[in-house]
Amino acid sequence: MEKNKFNFSKLAALFTDYPALKIDETSYNYQQINDLVQKKIADYSNSSKTVITLINDSPFNFIIDFLAIIESGNYPLVVDKSFKKKSLEFGLIPENTLFLASTSGTTGQPKIYYRNWESWKIGFEVCNDLFHLNKLQALATTSPLTTSLGLHTLMCALYLGKTFLAITKPSQFTNIMESYGLFTVPTFLLNNLNELFPLTSPEIIFLGGGTLSPEAINKVRKKLTQTQMIEFYGSSETSFISWQAVNDGKKASSVGKLFPYVELTLGPQYRLTVKSPYLFSGYLNQPYPQSWTTDDLGTLKKIISIYLDAGLTLSSTVQIKFFQKKLSVWQKIYVKTASHLEFLMKDIVKKLLYSS
Numbered sequence: 001m002e003k004n005k006f007n008f009s010k011l012a013a014l015f016t017d018y019p020a021l022k023i024d025e026t027s028y029n030y031q032q033i034n035d036l037v038q039k040k041i042a043d044y045s046n047s048s049k050t051v052i053t054l055i056n057d058s059p060f061n062f063i064i065d066f067l068a069i070i071e072s073g074n075y076p077l078v079v080d081k082s083f084k085k086k087s088l089e090f091g092l093i094p095e096n097t098l099f100l101a102s103t104s105g106t107t108g109q110p111k112i113y114y115r116n117w118e119s120w121k122i123g124f125e126v127c128n129d130l131f132h133l134n135k136l137q138a139l140a141t142t143s144p145l146t147t148s149l150g151l152h153t154l155m156c157a158l159y160l161g162k163t164f165l166a167i168t169k170p171s172q173f174t175n176i177m178e179s180y181g182l183f184t185v186p187t188f189l190l191n192n193l194n195e196l197f198p199l200t201s202p203e204i205i206f207l208g209g210g211t212l213s214p215e216a217i218n219k220v221r222k223k224l225t226q227t228q229m230i231e232f233y234g235s236s237e238t239s240f241i242s243w244q245a246v247n248d249g250k251k252a253s254s255v256g257k258l259f260p261y262v263e264l265t266l267g268p269q270y271r272l273t274v275k276s277p278y279l280f281s282g283y284l285n286q287p288y289p290q291s292w293t294t295d296d297l298g299t300l301k302k303i304i305s306i307y308l309d310a311g312l313t314l315s316s317t318v319q320i321k322f323f324q325k326k327l328s329v330w331q332k333i334y335v336k337t338a339s340h341l342e343f344l345m346k347d348i349v350k351k352l353l354y355s356s
Contacts, residue, residue: 006098006117008067008158009034015161022138023060023166025175030161033064040068048073051090051100055081056146059166063145063154066099075100077112080146088112091285100284101148103236113236114281123239123278124156126260130243131204131230133160137178140165140202142188148236149208153183170195185209190216193223204228211255217246231256237292239278265291 012020012034020030028036044052052069054076056062069076075093078101093100096116103111128134139157143150145166157164163178170192182202187210196202201224211231212220220229232243233255241264244256258264265273275291282288 005096006070006121006155006159008037008071011158011161018161019138019163020158021060021063021164021166022178023168024172027163033067036064037067037071040064041072044069044072044074049093050074051077051088051093053077053079053083055079055083056144059145059168063164063166066145070098077101078146078151080144083110089285094281094288097281099151101146101151101236112284114284116281119239119278119280120152120155121159122261123259124159126240127156128160130260131181131206133162133181135179136162136181136203138163138165138176138180139183140167140176140180141183142167142192143184148239149183149185152239173197174200176200179203181206183208186212186216189220193220196224201227204230207231208234212246214249217249221247234278235294237280238274238276238294239280240276241272241274 012030015030017029017031019027020033021028052074054062054065054069056078066076066078075097076099078099080102083102094114094116096118097114098117098120099115100112101115103113133139133156139153139160139162141150141153143153145151145154154164154166156162163180165172165176165178165180167173167182173192173195174197177200180202181204183206186207189205189207190212203226205220205224205227207229208231212229217229220227229246230243231246231250232240234241240259241262242256242258244250250256259276259278261277263275265275271293273291273293279289279292
C-alpha cells in the first residue's frame with residue numbers, strides 16, 4: 001500500500017475470507033465487500049479527482065460508496081443530512097487527500113476540511129501498539145459514519161483487518177459474539193448502559209467527545225467489571241492529543257498522557273498549539289497547517305494535568321511556554337524526562353498560585 005494512498009483491494013487480498021462488516025446479523029467478508037466496491041466504481045469512472053458529496057443514508061451503502069469513490073480516484077465529501085448544499089469552490093485539492101468532511105460546528109460555523117491517509121494510518125498503528133487492538137476480533141462504533149469518530153473507527157477496523165460493527169441501535173449489542181472494542185461518546189454509554197451485559201460487553205471502550213465524572217466511572221465499572229475504559233482528547237482537526245485509562249478513577253480535570261509524537265506549546269490565554277503526525281490537512285482552500293491551535297481545554301488546571309500525567313520517555317521533548325504573572329514575561333522550558341517535567345510543572349504551579 002503506497003505511503004499516502006488507501007487501497008482497499010490490497011486489504012481484501014490480505015484478509016480475504018475474514019468478516020469485514022457486520023450489520024445486525026448480516027456479515028460480509030473482505031472479498032465480498034471488495035467485489036461490491038469494484039462494481040460500484042463504475043458509477044464514478046467518468047470522473048477523476050472530483051469531489052463527490054456522500055450522505056449517510058445507511059451504513060452499508062455509505063461504506064460501499066465511500067470506498068468506491070476513493071478507489072475510483074475521486075474524493076468523497078462526507079456530510080450528514082443537515083448539510084446545507086451550497087456552491088463550494090474546491091480549487092486545487094491536495095494530492096494526498098483521502099476525503100473531505102465537515103466539522104460538527106460545536107465550536108463555531110461548520111467548516112470543510114481535508115484528511116489524508118497517512119495521518120490516520122500512523123494513528124491506527126499507534127493505537128494498536130498502545131491498546132493491543134490486534135487481540136480483538138472487531139471494532140464497533142455508535143457514532144454516525146459522517147462523524148470523525150465514526151469514520152475513524154471504520155477505517156481503523158479495515159486497516160487492521162478487523163470486523164467493523166456498525167451500531168445503529170442499542171439492542172444490537174446483545175447479538176455481538178466477537179471480542180471487540182467500542183468507540184463511543186460518554187452520553188451514549190451512560191444512556192444505554194443497561195444494553196451492555198458482562199457476557200457480551202466490549203473488552204475496551206474508547207470515549208471521545210466528552211468525559212466521565214468519577215460517579216459515572218463507578219457506575220460503568222459496576223456494570224462492566226472486565227471492560228477497560230479509555231478517555232481520549234482530540235478533535236476532527238487534531239485527531240489524537242492525549243489519553244488516559246479511567247477504570248481506577250482519574251484526577252479532576254485531567255486529560256491524561258500525550259499520545260506518542262505529540263508536541264504541545266502553551267501560549268497566551270492558555271491556548272494549546274499542537275504539532276503531531278495526526279493533524280488534518282487544513283480547511284478548504286487554505287494552506288496545509290504545520291500545527292494547530294486550540295483552546296478547548298479552557299483552563300490552566302487541565303493543561304497542567306496533561307504535563308503532570310504525560311509519562312514521557314527519555315527521548316521525548318515537549319516545549320512548554322508559560323506566563324508568570326509576577327515577572328510578566330514569556331519563558332521557555334525544554335523537557336527531557338517525565339521526572340524533570342513533573343518537577344518543573346509543580347514549581348510553576350506554586351509560583352502561579354502564590355505570586356502576588
